Structure formats: C-alpha cells, structure tokens
Amino acid sequence: DQQVKQNSPSLSVQEGRISILNCDYTNSMFDYFLWYKKYPAEGPTFLISISSIKDKNEDGRFTVFLNKSAKHLSLHIVPSQPGDSAVYFCAASVASYDKVIFGPGTSLSVIP
Amino acid sequence: DTAVSQTPKYLVTQMGNDKSIKCEQNLGHDTMYWYKQDSKKFLKIMFSYNNKELIINETVPNRFSPKSPDKAHLNLHINSLELGDSAVYFCASSSNLGRVRSDTQYFGPGTRLTVL
Numbered sequence: 001d002q003q004v005k006q007n008s009p010s011l012s013v014q015e016g017r018i019s020i021l022n023c024d025y026t027n028s029m030f031d032y033f034l035w036y037k038k039y040p041a042e043g044p045t046f047l048i049s050i051s052s053i054k055d056k057n058e059d060g061r062f063t064v065f066l067n068k069s070a071k072h073l074s075l076h077i078v079p080s081q082p083g084d085s086a087v088y089f090c091a092a093s094v095a096s097y098d099k100v101i102f103g104p105g106t107s108l109s110v111i112p
Numbered sequence: 113d114t115a116v117s118q119t120p121k122y123l124v125t126q127m128g129n130d131k132s133i134k135c136e137q138n139l140g141h142d143t144m145y146w147y148k149q150d151s152k153k154f155l156k157i158m159f160s161y162n163n164k165e166l167i168i169n170e171t172v173p174n175r176f177s178p179k180s181p182d183k184a185h186l187n188l189h190i191n192s193l194e195l196g197d198s199a200v201y202f203c204a205s206s207s208n209l210g211r212v213r214s215d216t217q218y219f220g221p222g223t224r225l226t227v228l
Contacts, residue, residue: 043219102155
C-alpha cells in the first residue's frame with residue numbers, strides 16, 4: 001500500500017538546466033507535503049515543504065508545485081548544480097496523524 | 113556539533129543475536145523517531161516518542177523495543193535478529209508532537225545493520 005509514489009527511480013540533468021522531480025500520492029487526506037534530500041551515508045535533510053492550501057512554494061533555486069486535483073506534486077531545481085546530486089524523497093502527512101509517509105526516492109545526477 | 117547522532121554507524125551480527133542502536137539529539141526536541149529504510153529504499157516509521165512517552169508504534173515485530181531514558185535519547189533494542197532485519201535504521205527528532213507543519217524532522221546519519 002504505497003501512498004506516496006515517485007515513479008522515476010533516477011534522473012540525469014545537465015548542469016545549469018532545470019531538474020523536475022515528480023511525486024504522486026493516493027491519500028486525499030494528506031494536507032502537508034515535504035521534500036527531503038539525502039546524500040550517501042547521511043540522513044535525509046529537509047529541503048522545502050508546502051501546505052495543501054497553497055499550490056506553489058519557492059525557496060531560492062527550489063520550487064514545489066502542488067496539484068491537488070491530480071494528487072501530484074513536483075520539485076523544480078533551477079539552475080541545477082552538481083552539488084544537487086542526491087536522492088530526493090517526497091513525503092506527506094495528515095493533520096490528524098503523527099507520522100510522515102515517505103516515497104521511495106528519486107536519485108538525481110547533475111552532470112557538469 | 114552533531115544535531116542527531118547514532119551509534120554504531122555499522123553493525124554486522126549473526127542471526128539470533130540481540131543488539132542495540134543508540135540515538136541522541138542535542139536540539140532540545142521533545143519528539144524522537146525510528147525509521148527503517150529497507151532494500152527497496154522505502155523509509156518507514158517504526159516508533160515515535162514524545163517526552164519519553166510512546167506515541168506511534170507501527171506494525172513492528174515485538175522483537176524491536178525502543179527505550180527512551182530521557183527526551184534527548186531514544187535507543188532501539190532488537191532481540192533474536194533475523195536476516196530480514198538487515199536495513200539502514202535512521203533516528204530523527206522534531207520539536208513538537210511530530211506535526212511537521214512548523215518544525216521539520218532532523219535525521220541522524222543512519223546505522224547500517226547487516227544480519228548474517
């Protein structure tokens with residue numbers, strides 16, 4: 001029962017271009033969404049979040065878009081840098097739950 | 113100055129053994145978690161403690177027992193280890209009852225457990 005899906009296990013992008021990482025969810029009760037970034041041999045670190053009352057949140061080079069009707073969100077990284085190469089986890093939570101559900105992650109490689 | 117630390121980083125052991133993984137956070141957070149990342153790379157929550165009280169207990173075999181001596185520590189003890197327990201275990205903390213709207217979770221570096 002995979003409530004948060006990231007259908008692309010990996011993605012390669014040229015430095016300077018846009019990286020778009022996608023995430024789909026099945027539970028319409030989710031009302032808060034997060035992206036975490038993970039380097040090898042390290043724990044995930046928080047990147048950006050969005051509440052279901054918004055459809056866009058921007059933080060520097062990172063923008064998250066939420067399409068509630070499609071149960072879809074995406075993370076845009078512009079411009080992509082080699083240091084962005086990492087695994088990106090999409091995550092979601094519900095106000096009445098005390099837990100976060102993570103997707104399986106997408107491995108991003110930014111090629112210099 | 114590590115915010116969330118775990119020991120050991122690597123743990124290799126035989127089936128049937130009992131082992132513990134320790135976690136400490138120096139962020140002053142009141143909620144701590146254990147996650148398991150399996151071979152398919154899914155991060156799944158196992159337990160959550162708030163101020164030493166168990167809040168979340170997912171469907172985890174009772175061979176796994178978390179222990180929180182104080183709100184800065186959450187240790188994970190595993191009895192009778194099985195091959196399927198091999199995974200990376202992450203500790204995390206947050207500053208409220210796990211509601212990440214105002215505070216995010218901070219993760220430790222992970223403990224890679226290998227059961228032979």
